[in-house]
Amino acid sequence: MSGITIRRAERDDAERLHAALLRLSADMGDTHVAGLDDVIRHGFMEAPAFFALLAIRNSDGRTLGVLQASPIFSTTRGGCGLYVSDLWVDGDTRGEGLGQRLLAASLDLAPESWSPVFLRLAVYHDNPDARRFYERLDFTPREGETVFDLRAPAFDKLRHRS
Numbered sequence: 001m002s003g004i005t006i007r008r009a010e011r012d013d014a015e016r017l018h019a020a021l022l023r024l025s026a027d028m029g030d031t032h033v034a035g036l037d038d039v040i041r042h043g044f045m046e047a048p049a050f051f052a053l054l055a056i057r058n059s060d061g062r063t064l065g066v067l068q069a070s071p072i073f074s075t076t077r078g079g080c081g082l083y084v085s086d087l088w089v090d091g092d093t094r095g096e097g098l099g100q101r102l103l104a105a106s107l108d109l110a111p112e113s114w115s116p117v118f119l120r121l122a123v124y125h126d127n128p129d130a131r132r133f134y135e136r137l138d139f140t141p142r143e144g145e146t147v148f149d150l151r152a153p154a155f156d157k158l159r160h161r162s
Contacts, residue, residue: 004064004098006105009052011044017052020066024088028124043068050085053105055098065089067102071114079117082106087121100137122147 009017018039025032042049055065068086073079084106089098103119110116121139123130150158 003058004055004101005058006053006055006065006101006109008109009043009054009066011040013052013054014040014044016054016063017043017066017068020054020063020088021068021086023090024066024086027088027091028127051109051111053102053109055089055102063090064093065098065102067106069106069110071111071116072120074118077118080114081118081120082110082114082116084119084121099133103137 018036022032050068050070053067057064066088069082069084072081072083107116
């Protein structure tokens with residue numbers, strides 16, 4: 001899989017990143033709420049909430065993949081990890097190792113101060129292909145854990161309890 005450059009996304013890449021994330025949402029059948037302004041505000045300001053990688057074909061500049069991750073700190077692991085919230089590879093490129101390359105690159109290209117010691121991600125139950133991909137890389141499900149989300153209106157109710 002030569003001829004592809006993987007690099008950190010920069011502010012000037014915000015539109016390219018957003019377009020790739022839109023394609024991921026479409027591929028997954030997800031609702032896509034974040035707009036370009038959200039990507040810029042949360043990814044490219046003074047204290048970014050995430051960083052992203054782009055996989056770009058050298059010959060034509062086409063975006064073939066993207067990874068977006070945020071830092072998480074674990075007291076039980078004694079260090080920072082990366083929560084990979086989004087990993088997308090163009091359908092024509094799947095099966096050629098680009099997803100694995102993006103995951104590996106995230107460890108080297110994450111902000112230096114994060115110094116990640118583990119990766120974490122979630123997989124939809126109705127996406128067995130993704131589950132097989134991660135299991136081939138030796139990702140394992142966290143036994144005994146359930147992921148919880150708090151959304152509106154309960155989120156707003158909690159926010160106003162003080």
